[in-house]
Amino acid sequence: MAADISRPPSPTPHEHSTARSDSPNLFAMGYFTMPFERFVRDENSEYSNAFTLLDTMETYWDSRIDLLQRNISKRTDKLKLRAELALNDIFKGKPPSPEALSENFDxxxxxxxxxxxxxxTSLATAWQSAKVVRTREKISFFVxxxxxxxxxxxxxxxxxxxxVTYTVASLILLPYRYYSYKKRAWHYFLFDLCYYVNVLNFIFLWIFPGSPILFVACYCLSHGSLASAVITWRNSLVFHDADKVTSLFIHLYAPFTFTVIRHFYPNAAERFPALAELPHLHPWRALFLSSLLYLVWQTLYWKFVYVDRRTKIESGERTTSLYFMLSQKRGLIGRALGMVKPxxxxAxxxxxxxxxxxxxEVPCVFVLYDSAFWSGAFLLVIFGVSVWNGGGFYIEVFGRKFERELEELRKELAEANNNLRYASTRSSPTVTPSETSSEPVSPILFHKTLANEEGLEKVEAMGPASTVGPTVEIEVVESKKDR
Known part of the structure; x- marks a missing residue:
């Protein structure tokens, strides 16, 4: 069972409803809290395909564009209904005149x-916002x-x-994580084990580098819970997403740093005196020391979250990793927790x-501490999982998103063509064959016809359209008689 969550994947709406019906009283607290509702609203499920292990989520702008399309579709239907009612009113009585048809068409x-x-206009506004998003993603990708x-x-x-690089990057990414999670009311996830271990690592690196106990705990916890969380919580190497990069950094860079200190750091005992006392690791003693510091965190977590903050959790203001795990009914952990009394x-x-x-922690205390080769292989496996997840994200999520955009564009074009065809057939004046063989009704059209007839040049000097009608008819009769 996972011990920490740095960036929890979001439950799908279907799981949301299932969990609500199956577990009416989870831990005697508000099961689905308001922040958990934001999980469902702000992000889509990250379990959408078999190629990725997580992080196959939709972007924020997908939902906004879908909402815009639904609103436009509603307005279009209303306009169609109004046009049909107007046409019915026109055709209900006497046959429409050419002027009425032309006015309705216009x-x-x-x-x-x-x-x-x-x-x-709406698309232009969204485009400007998307440009800002793309710029931020380019910066994240570059960094x-x-x-x-x-x-x-x-x-x-x-x-x-x-x-040093580990420390400097943490000073940038961890405040960013706090800001982004605090803004979404997810900041109780910052009390999970991964952040606790990173703080212990900094204490060892810069305050107590000569403490063997602290070094053993940091080494074991970094190679244990933190490294395995890349697989358990399906972190992915998606360079353009700063949040995913931060999650991967929190879980992967700590074991990478302590592997370098243990096996590749030149004269490591001079900079970190604790290593001089630990040429070899005593496995059971190491497990006991790391477990002891782990229990310190777990006690503090219980006191701070489940006791001191119980009211906020019950009221729905905050959510914790426990409620996230309970929502994952598809996995072994979620099913096992669902069988336990609330x-x-x-506990x-x-x-x-x-x-x-x-x-x-068993592999690191028995194998990794004494073997540089297996330590490197271990990091390659963990990093390879994140690369596979990231590749699945880019190929599967972006590919499907592009397909949906093409399908939506195809539908919009088809709908626009149907609207134009509908407007032209229902609103434009129709001309029958009998009308084409007789004299045109409009004096202007008739004036153009007469201009091509021989012997009728005097028609061009006629007066306004209101006085042309009778004279034109006389001239037509005379012209036919002459011929």
């Missing part, structure tokens, strides 16, 4: 033009790629700078976290 064209103009390159270069050229779920959840933490 009105429909004007309405269509207004709809297109409004649509273009993520350059950070990976710098870390690789430092590992080969100056491994003694890795812990009043005992918190069983914390017990499961402890067992998980101990089990994930």
């Amino acid at each position: 009105r429909e064209v004007q309405k269509l033009r207004l709809r297109v103009t409004s649509r273009m 993520g790629v350059m950070s990976l390159l710098i870390s690789a270069l430092l590992f080969g050229l100056g491994p003694q700078w890795i812990h 009043e005992r779920r918190a 069983y959840f914390m017990l499961g976290q402890f067992v998980y933490a101990v089990l994930t």
Whole structure:
């Protein structure tokens, strides 16, 4: 069972409704809190395909554009209904005159033009906002790629700078994580184990580098719960997403730093005196020391979250990792927690976290501490999982999003063509064959016809249209008689 959550994936609305019906009273608190509702509203499910393990979420602008399209569709239906009612009123009585048909056609064209103009204005506004989003994503992509390159270069050229890079990057990313989570009321997730371990790491690196107990705890917890969380919580290497990069950094850079200190740092005992006392690790003693510091965190977490903040959790103002785990009915953890009585779920959840933490530390105390080769292989496996998840995100999510956009564009074009065809067939005047063989009704059209007839030049000098009618008819009769 996972011991920490840095960026929890969001439950799907279907799971939301299922969990609500199956568990009416979870831990005697408000099960689905308002922040949890924001999970459903702000992000889509990250379990949408088999190629990714998490993070196949939709972007914020997808939902906004869908809402805009629904609003436009409603307005279009209303305009169609009004046009049909107007046409019914026109055709209900006497046959419409050409002037009425022409006026109605112009009105429909004007309405269509207004709809297109409004649509273009809305899209222009969204485009400007999307440009800002794209710029931020480009910056995140650039920083993520350059950070990976710098870390690789430092590992080969100056491994003694890795812990400095770890500290500097944390001073940037952790405040960003606090700001983003606080704004969404997710900041109770910041009390989880991964952040606690990172704080312990900084205390060892810069305050107590000669403490063997602290070094053993940091090494074991970093290679145990933190590293395994990349797989358990499905972190992905998505460079353009600062939130995903932050989650991966929190879980991966700590074991990378302590692997470098243990196996690749030149004269590590001079900078970190604790290593001089630990040429080899005593596995059971290491497990006991790391478990002891783990229990310190778990006690503080219980006191601060489940006791001191119980009122806020019950009122729905905050949500915790326990409620997130309860919502995941598809997994073994969610099903196991669902079988436990509500009043005992918190205790069983914390017990499961402890067992998980101990089990994930077994490889590092028995194998990784004494082997540089297997330590490197372990990091490659963990990093490879995140790269696979990121590749699935780019291929699956972006590909499906592009397909949906093409389908929506195809539907919009088809609808626009249908609207134009509908307006032209229902509003434009129709001409029958009998009308084409007789004299035109409009004096202006008749004037153009007579201009091509021989011997009728005097018609061009006639007066206004109101006085042309009778004279024109006389001239037509005379012309036919002459011929």
